[in-house]
Amino acid sequence: MTKQIVSMTVNGEKKEVLAEPRELLIYVLREKMGMKGPHVGCETSHCGACTVEIDGKSVKSCTMFAAQAQGAQITTIEGLGSPDNLHVLQENFKEHHGLQCGYCTPGMITRAHRLLIENPNPTEEDIRFGIAGNICRCTGYQNIVKSILSAAAEINAAKEAAQ
Amino acid sequence: MIPAAFEYYRPSDIAGALSVLAEHGDDARVLAGGHSLIPMMKLRMADVPHLIDLQDIAGLKGTTIDGGTITIGAMTTQHELINDDALFAACPIIREAALQIADPQVRYMGTIGGNVANGDPGNDMPGLMQCLDASFVLVGADRTRTVKARSFYEAAYVTERDDEEILTHITFAASDAGFAYEKQKRKIGDYATAASAVLITKTAGKVSTASIAMTNLSDVPVLSEAAAAALVGTTCDAAAVKVAVAAALEDIDPTEDNRGPVAFKMHLAGIIISRAIARAWSRA
Numbered sequence: 118m119t120k121q122i123v124s125m126t127v128n129g130e131k132k133e134v135l136a137e138p139r140e141l142l143i144y145v146l147r148e149k150m151g152m153k154g155p156h157v158g159c160e161t162s163h164c165g166a167c168t169v170e171i172d173g174k175s176v177k178s179c180t181m182f183a184a185q186a187q188g189a190q191i192t193t194i195e196g197l198g199s200p201d202n203l204h205v206l207q208e209n210f211k212e213h214h215g216l217q218c219g220y221c222t223p224g225m226i227t228r229a230h231r232l233l234i235e236n237p238n239p240t241e242e243d244i245r246f247g248i249a250g251n252i253c254r255c256t257g258y259q260n261i262v263k264s265i266l267s268a269a270a271e272i273n274a275a276k277e278a279a280q
Numbered sequence: 281m282i283p284a285a286f287e288y289y290r291p292s293d294i295a296g297a298l299s300v301l302a303e304h305g306d307d308a309r310v311l312a313g314g315h316s317l318i319p320m321m322k323l324r325m326a327d328v329p330h331l332i333d334l335q336d337i338a339g340l341k342g343t344t345i346d347g348g349t350i351t352i353g354a355m356t357t358q359h360e361l362i363n364d365d366a367l368f369a370a371c372p373i374i375r376e377a378a379l380q381i382a383d384p385q386v387r388y389m390g391t392i393g394g395n396v397a398n399g400d401p402g403n404d405m406p407g408l409m410q411c412l413d414a415s416f417v418l419v420g421a422d423r424t425r426t427v428k429a430r431s432f433y434e435a436a437y438v439t440e441r442d443d444e445e446i447l448t449h450i451t452f453a454a455s456d457a458g459f460a461y462e463k464q465k466r467k468i469g470d471y472a473t474a475a476s477a478v479l480i481t482k483t484a485g486k487v488s489t490a491s492i493a494m495t496n497l498s499d500v501p502v503l504s505e506a507a508a509a510a511l512v513g514t515t516c517d518a519a520a521v522k523v524a525v526a527a528a529l530e531d532i533d534p535t536e537d538n539r540g541p542v543a544f545k546m547h548l549a550g551i552i553i554s555r556a557i558a559r560a561w562s563r564a
Contacts, residue, residue: 119287121288137285138285138286138287138288138331139282139283139284139285139286139321141281141283141318141322157281160281160319160322160323161319161323162315162318162319162386163469165383165385168385174359174385174388174389175384175385175388176385176388176389177385177386177389179281179322180314180315180318180319180386180389181314181318181389182288182314182318184288184290184333185311185314185333185335187290228384228385232384247384248384249383249384249468249469250382250383250384250385250386250468250469
């Protein structure tokens with residue numbers, strides 16, 4: 118069917134791609150924009166490996182057509198930090214062994230990022246409930262929870278120091 | 281995973297959406313949050329040659345509370361319902377139920393209108409809307425009509441809405457009744473094995489009004505008037521609850537699936553309804 122030009126801002130950069138309406142955002146991000154951090158772990162919208170942030174919401178990009186994201190502001194894991202300049206969540210996932218195979222990690226961290234913006238002082242229970250849309254096969258979650266708790270404490274300490 | 285091709289429309293008003301529906305009939309569907317429709321399209325269980333994205337229609341978003349009447353735009357997301365403190369004050373059962381629906385990402389996208397219009401008996405909001413005696417506003421090309429949630433559901437995926445209509449708003453009365461939405465599920469994000477919405481008001485130590493509805497225990501949500509009647513006038517003691525639960529179980533018709541056989545679901549439904557009644561009563 119009719120291809121259309123879809124424009125969106127991804128990690129601060131304006132992007133334009135030609136896409137069929139049926140093309141899912143995850144594939145447009147991965148295959149047309151080279152953002153291969155977000156992954157595909159299922160086809161039933163359960164796993165959350167494809168999670169990106171869209172206009173201040175954590176979204177499973179496998180359950181959105183790229184056309185729906187016309188004009189949107191999108192952040193993927195690539196936009197949160199880089200190997201030379203890790204985001205505090207990335208540092209803490211590394212420090213607390215919050216990943217093994219790494220396949221859920223981009224979605225997990227992107228989700229955790231939004232969770233901490235909405236709830237800067239989460240309890241362990243808040244975190245477990247807050248990442249319930251992200252499945253991990255390797256870690257058993259315990260170290261992911263530790264990583265997020267520790268990142269929250271670090272972010273809050275930095276905020277206090279800045280005041 | 282790969283949906284079939286379709287034409288995409290993104291109208292900025294209802295009239296634009298209705299004209300595509302009128303032109304293409306049941307070859308067209310509206311897209312709200314997309315978290316039931318897109319999964320079905322990816323599995324090719326839904327064939328939608330013309331997809332109408334409602335996201336730019338401002339009139340479908342937001343909640344207003346006016347003189348005890350709550351009106352929620354169909355495109356209001358579960359996330360927005362949960363975070364709306366005024367709505368929580370006016371009708372707290374909405375937040376309690378919405379927090380048991382899906383997961384964070386799905387709640388950022390999934391809308392109340394999509395939840396109630398979908399017609400899947402697994403959705404939680406339909407039973408809740410029946411419990412609240414909500415009304416659904418349906419807009420078509422040449423008429424707007426209001427249908428009670430209690431008469432909206434005909435069978436699985438079959439509702440009172442015509443193909444050429446859009447469900448635009450949901451209205452119901454604010455409620456300070458004791459409330460509970462009790463849901464048993466296998467894991468986060470699962471549809472209920474059994475769930476129940478209960479509202480109870482108390483006057484002079486006795487149940488003065490009650491409303492009891494159930495989710496995913498038939499091919500449609502079920503309101504049990506007999507169960508509610510069994511509680512009214514009682515002190516909600518164990519004997520009264522037992523009679524109410526027995527009445528509720530008479531009204532359901534669960535089917536066997538991978539959540540369990542019918543006998544298990546009947547047993548579980550009894551437990552879930554009892555718990556919902558107990559919690560609602562404790563808050564009444």
